[in-house]
Amino acid sequence: MRQFDVIVIGSGPAGQKAAVQAAKAGKTVALVERDQLLGGACVHRGTIPSKTLRENALRVKKMRENAALCSFELAEDIEMSTLIDRLNLVLKAHDGFMVNQIERNKIERVHGRAKFLSAHELEITKVKGEAEVIKGDSFVIASGSIPRHPDNVPVDHEHVFDSDSILSMLYLPTSLTVLGGGVIASEYASIFQALGVKVTMIDRYPLPLGFMDGDLTEKFVHAFQEMGGTWMGGKNVVDVKWDGLSQVITTCDDGTVVRSSKLLCAAGRTANVGDLAIEKAGVSLNDSGNISVDEMLQTKAPHIYAAGDVIGPPSLASASMEQGRRASCNALGIEVGPMSKMIPSGIYGIPELSAVGLTEQQASKVFGKVLVGKANFEEISRGQISGINDGMLKIICDADGQKILGVQIVGEGATELIHIGQMAMLADSPVDIFVESIFNFPTLAEAYRVAALAIIGQRSLNADKY
Amino acid sequence: MTDLNGKLSDNGIEVASLLEQQLISKQVDVPLLPDVASRVLSLSSDPDSDAAQLAKLIQSDQALAGHVMRIANSAAYTPNASMVSLQQAIARLGMNLITEIALAASVNAKLFKAPGFESRIAEIWSHALCTALWGKEISRASKKNVEASFLCGLLHSIGRPAILQGLAELEIKHEATLGQDEARLLEDHYHVAFGEAIVERWGMPVIVQQSVKYYLNYQESETNSEQATVIHAASKVAEQMLWPKDGEDLTSLKEDSVFADLNLYADEIDMLFEKEDVVKAGLEAMRV
Numbered sequence: 001m002r003q004f005d006v007i008v009i010g011s012g013p014a015g016q017k018a019a020v021q022a023a024k025a026g027k028t029v030a031l032v033e034r035d036q037l038l039g040g041a042c043v044h045r046g047t048i049p050s051k052t053l054r055e056n057a058l059r060v061k062k063m064r065e066n067a068a069l070c071s072f073e074l075a076e077d078i079e080m081s082t083l084i085d086r087l088n089l090v091l092k093a094h095d096g097f098m099v100n101q102i103e104r105n106k107i108e109r110v111h112g113r114a115k116f117l118s119a120h121e122l123e124i125t126k127v128k129g130e131a132e133v134i135k136g137d138s139f140v141i142a143s144g145s146i147p148r149h150p151d152n153v154p155v156d157h158e159h160v161f162d163s164d165s166i167l168s169m170l171y172l173p174t175s176l177t178v179l180g181g182g183v184i185a186s187e188y189a190s191i192f193q194a195l196g197v198k199v200t201m202i203d204r205y206p207l208p209l210g211f212m213d214g215d216l217t218e219k220f221v222h223a224f225q226e227m228g229g230t231w232m233g234g235k236n237v238v239d240v241k242w243d244g245l246s247q248v249i250t251t252c253d254d255g256t257v258v259r260s261s262k263l264l265c266a267a268g269r270t271a272n273v274g275d276l277a278i279e280k281a282g283v284s285l286n287d288s289g290n291i292s293v294d295e296m297l298q299t300k301a302p303h304i305y306a307a308g309d310v311i312g313p314p315s316l317a318s319a320s321m322e323q324g325r326r327a328s329c330n331a332l333g334i335e336v337g338p339m340s341k342m343i344p345s346g347i348y349g350i351p352e353l354s355a356v357g358l359t360e361q362q363a364s365k366v367f368g369k370v371l372v373g374k375a376n377f378e379e380i381s382r383g384q385i386s387g388i389n390d391g392m393l394k395i396i397c398d399a400d401g402q403k404i405l406g407v408q409i410v411g412e413g414a415t416e417l418i419h420i421g422q423m424a425m426l427a428d429s430p431v432d433i434f435v436e437s438i439f440n441f442p443t444l445a446e447a448y449r450v451a452a453l454a455i456i457g458q459r460s461l462n463a464d465k466y
Numbered sequence: 467m468t469d470l471n472g473k474l475s476d477n478g479i480e481v482a483s484l485l486e487q488q489l490i491s492k493q494v495d496v497p498l499l500p501d502v503a504s505r506v507l508s509l510s511s512d513p514d515s516d517a518a519q520l521a522k523l524i525q526s527d528q529a530l531a532g533h534v535m536r537i538a539n540s541a542a543y544t545p546n547a548s549m550v551s552l553q554q555a556i557a558r559l560g561m562n563l564i565t566e567i568a569l570a571a572s573v574n575a576k577l578f579k580a581p582g583f584e585s586r587i588a589e590i591w592s593h594a595l596c597t598a599l600w601g602k603e604i605s606r607a608s609k610k611n612v613e614a615s616f617l618c619g620l621l622h623s624i625g626r627p628a629i630l631q632g633l634a635e636l637e638i639k640h641e642a643t644l645g646q647d648e649a650r651l652l653e654d655h656y657h658v659a660f661g662e663a664i665v666e667r668w669g670m671p672v673i674v675q676q677s678v679k680y681y682l683n684y685q686e687s688e689t690n691s692e693q694a695t696v697i698h699a700a701s702k703v704a705e706q707m708l709w710p711k712d713g714e715d716l717t718s719l720k721e722d723s724v725f726a727d728l729n730l731y732a733d734e735i736d737m738l739f740e741k742e743d744v745v746k747a748g749l750e751a752m753r754v
Binding site for chain 1: 549550554557558602605606609610611612613614672673720721723725726729730731732
């Protein structure tokens with residue numbers, strides 16, 4: 001029986017970093033992956049493919065907006081493979097990088113499906129059926145998540161897709177219904193709408209992306225509708241069915257019926273632990289269906305750690321990577337500093353949204369009165385030059401208008417722009433830093449200055465200073 | 467023809483040579499079945515008929531489905547379009563137009579005339595339809611494109627009936643009688659090239675062309691290896707379902723390396739094979 005110091009289950013962002021960290025600490029490491037390629041859903045079915053599609057959707061949108069400069073019309077039945085044309089190159093480069101890193105660090109790559117037999121024994125079933133039992137001193141479970149399928153949505157991957165299969169469509173459909181209002185739903189809905197697909201988004205909440213402030217998500221919805229999309233908030237879907245010929249029929253509890261060529265069900269994701277038999281290792285799931293861990297990312301079994309989507313929110317690739325690294329460090333007794341609580345979230349819709357720190361709503365709950373400064377991109381020179389409408393940057397400060405509690409941005413470049421605010425918050429700088437610092441001009445960073453001035457203007461003591 | 471050396475009679479060599487000439491000159495034709503054509507006609511005159519019936523009828527016939535898709539994909543109807551399913555074609559072009567296309571195709575094309583090979587042609591079509599249906603299930607199980615799998619499966623062996631028709635014609639023309647075994651050798655040897663020529667001339671989407679070309683050697687496909695792999699697996703499952711070797715059921719295929727290449731694990735293959743009744747029901751329904 002082969003034995004390893006650390007066995008990592010799953011090769012997504014969390015698993016990869018966990019394995020590399022353990023190997024760099026001089027330990028023998030096995031990295032178990034059920035797919036043929038390394039990288040997990042993030043690389044092959046989620047983050048990277050959808051962002052590659054998004055890049056082309058943005059190009060298409062830009063070309064449509066600049067129809068006066070060039071005669072442009074998207075072929076009616078353009079192949080998806082054309083729209084994610086660079087994907088293979090991106091994936092190949094990523095896979096090459098990962099394989100190289102795994103080999104360089106002498107990590108044992110194991111292709112198969114893992115199942116705990118006991119606290120320290122893991123059975124690996126290979127794709128051809130043969131099984132091998134390997135033993136580990138410590139484990140990091142980083143098996144990721146899988147799409148959740150509500151009972152009334154018959155996902156068949158032909159007409160009704162989930163977020164793992166949506167990009168297997170060969171051609172752009174004429175119309176698409178998107179169920180859900182979360183990150184995945186918002187990203188795909190806006191991307192397909194930008195590509196000219198007639199998209200209808202249906203969710204039970206009045207606005208999508210409920211973890212962000214309403215004034216930002218309203219901007220997102222407005223931009224989506226401007227592109228021709230339909231947002232149906234506050235509706236519960238009671239039935240989804242394929243009519244057997246050409247349309248998916250979605251029925252809501254208020255009698256609304258939506259017909260479309262295809263449907264994407266983006267009703268959240270759930271921990272991918274179905275085959276793991278974690279109970280045999282003394283690990284259990286919490287009420288949310290995720291593996292419970294403490295601040296050290298340790299499960300109920302002292303030698304088993306978990307990281308990434310499998311432990312639930314924030315379920316961001318960026319956070320998962322750091323969790324994976326820390327899980328290994330903690331398992332091996334390597335000291336690490338406290339994990340940053342300030343994790344930015346990025347929604348790669350069209351337009352992008354991004355946030356760090358508290359929302360206005362959260363800040364009000366915690367601090368009572370807060371001061372808020374906003375800058376609309378159309379009022380910023382760079383925004384005007386680039387034709388960026390529906391963009392806004394919002395800074396939330398404490399009642400004194402000094403301490404930055406959060407930053408929220410909607411608009412192109414939001415996921416990059418957010419880091420300026422994040423750095424200011426990490427440095428505990430007062431909001432004045434955005435006024436006293438000099439940014440390139442014209443850039444969207446000017447929005448920080450405008451929003452900060454709006455806050456400073458509200459300071460009762462310094463109202464006349466600026 | 468090198469692979470056939472020593473296996474063919476003089477007549478067989480002569481016919482093989484003529485088949486190769488057909489390939490080189492791209493003189494490959496696929497006629498339609500008159501039975502289906504007449505059903506399309508009766509459907510079109512029935513006010514109670516609907517698009518679902520039309521799709522079902524057209525899908526029951528490999529050659530007609532291919533012909534309709536070729537025309538639906540032509541520049542005259544959908545410029546820059548590459549439709550992969552009849553449902554898509556009917557939804558986009560409408561039932562009447564598809565009916566017209568089917569009728570126009572049936573009126574203008576030659577019929578299959580392959581005396582002596584009728585039962586073999588029936589076998590081929592049954593297997594093609596079965597492959598199409600299994601293709602969809604295998605794609606679904608491995609989360610690959612489902613919609614294109616039907617057409618890819620249905621047309622993957624389109625070269626076979628075309629060869630048999632060619633053989634029958636050549637037999638008459640050259641008075642060179644071939645036995646069933648020798649015909650099968652030629653069919654096996656040339657069907658991919660014939661199929662490739664047919665789907666290329668029909669202007670089928672690249673994924674269909676690549677599936678036809680590479681389904682036997684899917685590892686060689688650079689652009690659509692996933693789809694070719696699915697059709698390879700589907701063809702094998704269809705064959706085992708229709709003509710079980712040694713009376714064994716589908717589970718005898720579990721060890722086949724194509725499933726490992728699709729990254730399907732043993733329990734996932736079991737779940738896939740549980741779809742046998744669904745496929746059988748689909749097969750019956752589409753036979754009309």
